[in-house]
Amino acid sequence: MASQHATAQPFGEGIPYGDPYWYQGMPSPYYKETHFRFRALVRGFVEKEIMPFAEEWGKTRYPPELHEKAYQAGIAGAIFPAEHGGTPPEDFDAFHELILWDELARCGESGVLGQLSINSMAIPPIMHHGSKYLKDKVLRDVIIGKKFCALAISEPTAGSDVANIQCSAKREGDFYIVSGQKKWITGGLMADFFTVACRTGGPGMGGISLLLLEKDMPGISVRKMETQASGAHHTSFVTLDDVKVPAENLIGEENAGFLYIVTNFNHERFVIATGASRYARMCLEESIRHAKTRRTFGKRLVEHQIIRHKIAEMARQVETTHDMLERVAFAFSNKVKDREMGGMAALLKVQASMTFEFCAREASQIFGGSSIVKEGKGRIVERLYREVRATAIPGGSEEILRDLAVRQAKL
Known part of the structure; x- marks a missing residue:
């Protein structure tokens, strides 16, 4: 193991403790040349394309075009499989992802980090459990930055207590009729898709399913919520009023959400x-x-x-x-x-x-x-x-x- 991992040359400004130990030239069992190259790629992008503007974005909004730019640079698609449009580095592993989020956070604006990371939370259920139809509809366009997907789990009365969500999805023929509210939804205003947790069965965790909702479906309304921290999040309150969702938009199995x-x-x-x-x-x-x-x-x-x-x-x-x-x-x-x-x-x-x-x-x-x-x-x-x-x-x-x-x- 040790022979496969090179010692990195000092990287960054060299301020003691200002970067992780391996940036200072210290040996590590985890990192090799592919990690060194990816680190330099992400840091260069953040310093040129994000840091000069992040403070202003925090007051206004996250620019949607940034995601596509980050994809073209080999960054936004790095954590996704090539089969879905991803651009993983050579020998990709979780340490590449650790580098990605660590370096992106150097902009100091959680709203920017949140927008770039929300796709990594909203589309894995589709990637791992969705039908080919849903994968083809969502994954590539979101990964390359053409579209956006938000994760809609929390509600006014159920944050961490996911098993008690109240948003309902009643099956009527070939459709589900979805009604309820979702709160604290990152990226809601710019989302083209929503991965929504809703109740299709009885009470508790065994009655929850995931459905893919699309922003143009009648009955969806989204408003921005002002927050204590960054304004770039587009943190949103989403109201679902009898939204008619095709049954084929069910992610995985019913009541397995x-x-x-x-x-x-x-x-x-x-x-x-x-x-x-x-x-x-x-x-x-x-x-x-x-x-x-x-x-x-x-x-x-x-x-x-x-x-x-x-x-x-x-x-x-x-x-x-x-x-x-x-x-x-x-x-x-x-x-x-x-x-x-x-x-x-x-x-x-x-x-x-x-x-x-x-x-x-x-x-x-x-x-x-x-x-x-x-x-x-x-x-x-x-x-x-x-x-x-x-x-x-x-x-x-x-x-x-x-x-x-x-x-x-x-x-």
Whole structure:
């Protein structure tokens, strides 16, 4: 194993802890030349096509054309099979995906990351369980960036409690009649398709199915929801009023949708955790930059012992979180079954969101007043601080995920 993996040359700006250890030239058992090339590809794209504009997009909207541009660059299609239009790198594995979400998160706007990642959550049920008809209708156009697909699971009365969703789909001949509401739907305003969880059977998890809805179907209305964090998400409230959906739009088997959803959640939590880990690292990186130049009481901040201790604790938590990310990526790469990853993915997401929250607070303390205004040297930290709750809650709150990890362990 070790002989197949080369040691990377130093990459990036070289700020201590500003990038993962292997960017600093340290050896790793996980990465080889194909990962080094992909890392350079994604970083170059993010720095040229996203970072100069991300802050403005956060105030307005995600530009749909960005996805197609990212696909043409070999980025947006990297995690999908070639048979559906994907452009996976040589010897693709979960570490390529870890690099993708980690580097994309460097833009510091969850709305941009969310829009680029939502397809990776909305179309896998179609890819793994959908008919050839549905695959042909959706996959290629979404993967190449011509169209978009949103995942519509949560409702006003059922967020993490998926088994109790109320949106109904009643079979009438060759159609389902779908009625209900969906809330917090990422990308809803720009979606051409919706992967919708709805109740086709009795109460509980055994009565849930997935249906593909198309934006032009009568009875679908979508409005934007203003959020605490980035405005680029197009976070939406979706109302479904007697939407007539062809039965052929059923994804997989009727009343088997809950299993498809919870399997998909493990991957979603990996994606969210990767972004949160990079956000935490950005807080640390910005703190180090600031501490080396800002002077108080006659000396640089970094010369104050308390500031050094803050930086050290941030670094400890960031590096620990990245090690955990790699452990989960290694499991995915070795084909560990999704149903066996629930507890590990849940604890990873908790670790990442708590690390991000800690680092955002400590960075704010180090920057002081500069961290509470949306301009100047502290604007990145200010922006990231607003992303904390948008990381800790979506994909399962910390409380629910802790409980999930213990329940799966069957103590």
